[in-house]
Amino acid sequence: MANSEKKQWDSSQLRKYDFSLEQIPRLHYKDPKIDELIKQNLPVLITDSNIVKPAIEKWTLEYLERNLGSAGHTVYVSRNHKFKFYDDKKILNKNNPKGVEFSPPTKRAEMKVFEFMKRLREWKRGEKRVYLQQILNSTVGPAIVEDYMNFDWRYVGEKKNKHNWGELTSNLLFIGMEGNVTPCHYDEQQNFFRPNPRCILFAPDQFENLYPHPVHHPHDRQSMVDFDRPDYTKFPKFKNVKGYETIVEPGDVLYIPIYWWHHVESLMRGGPTITVNFWYKAGPTSLEYPLRDHQKVSIMRNVEKMLLEVLQDPKEVGPLLRAMVLGRYNE
């Protein structure tokens, strides 16, 4: 099928942002260049594969409602279109006196699938939005498990082995409402992602332009910049940010390299989206010089964690680093 026939969206369905974007390369799943890109920790959109074929062919809302099972599923509820991830373990409470004072931007709820689907179908403008994010595990029904077994594990296994990734940690199923956004963040895992929405990616060297929250903060790994209303006074370098984007069609799978930033968006007026990801642990790393940008991000994280650990007070980290660097390591 020609690309133009496949196109089921127009640019008015994309949220508008104030930065420049290039296209992520699209390559047929048998194209050997895919491995060259993965080897260099670069993203690639893999087309025409059978990686998640059973999901693409069968997973409609009705099918998932019938087969996801009767257990409660994890659903995030948000007042707006954004679902910014946070880590509960870093929030201040009586069991965690060292945590950060924080009011979560979304609520996590357990919902039966029919309850979730009802909210999704009956949603009207102005109401809270929902986003199901459930690990594919034994709580999902047998039909879904069977579909899962019929993913093309040979293909993903080959990529995993060839590129020396660690083990598969999880597959997450996302069922989102049109217009939902997962704001910009990076993960410490390799990701094969079958989204149908829009993905905007930034390379690890964009760290300074994207201003991640400090590592002890519940929003660790998330950008502090609100893409809808960037505060250029607080985050001036965000003006220099350069990204890549792609709109994933059915049958496409996106490789998001470890430490690459990603912003994921369901198209506006595009209907609900059903997505599945494959998270793989990082493989053993060999330090070859010059170091790669993503390895430097990992080093920064470790230094930051160590300082937090020994100083015991996040407020002391900045002054110590400034004293160490300013006038000494400026050039």
Ligand SMILES: O=C(O)CCC(=O)C(=O)O
């Ligand atoms: O699909 C989404 O909304 C977010 C997915 C994501 O961040 C991931 O798979 O790492």
Ligand SMILES: [Fe+2]
């Ligand atoms: Fe992610």
